[in-house]
Amino acid sequence: MKILTAPRMDRCIGCHSCSLACARLVHKNCSWNTAGIRIASSGGLSTGFEARTCLACEPAPCAAACPTGAYTQRKGGGVVVRKQLCIRCGECARACPVDAIYLAPDSEPFVCIHCGRCVPFCPHDCLEHGTIGGEAAAAAGGGDA
Secondary structure (H helix, E strand, O other): EEEEEEHHHHOOOOOHHHHHHHHHOOOOOOOOOOOOEEEEEOOOHHHEEEOOOOOOOOOOHHHHHOOOOOOEEEOOOOOOOHHOOOOOOHHHHOOOOOOEEEOOOOEEEEEOOOOOOOOOOOOOOOOOEEOOOOOOHHHHHHOOO
């Protein structure tokens, strides 16, 4: 299984290209409110940025909290999302320990599905899409929560 990590966030300039790529390519929208990856300041412009993504928890608390089964555990970590089952209650977002599930203004949830489609859009090579158990798994614990 592959997961998305952000091992080189010291290079990030906060351009949000990854977020816009995710929103457009994965969720078919063009809004930061509909992206599975979010870029945020680490506390000010001089302190850099952090990527907020799903950490591929196993077991996934968001899946356990979903009352309709819209979120289910993916083998190896992370979740599969079936939006047609979602009732927009927000329980998944409340259960996420790293605030990686974003609720749009209409309460539709958006979470990183570890597809890696955002990676080529980062102009400074901050993101990585790698196989779990390799370097990507080691980097998952640092810098991308």
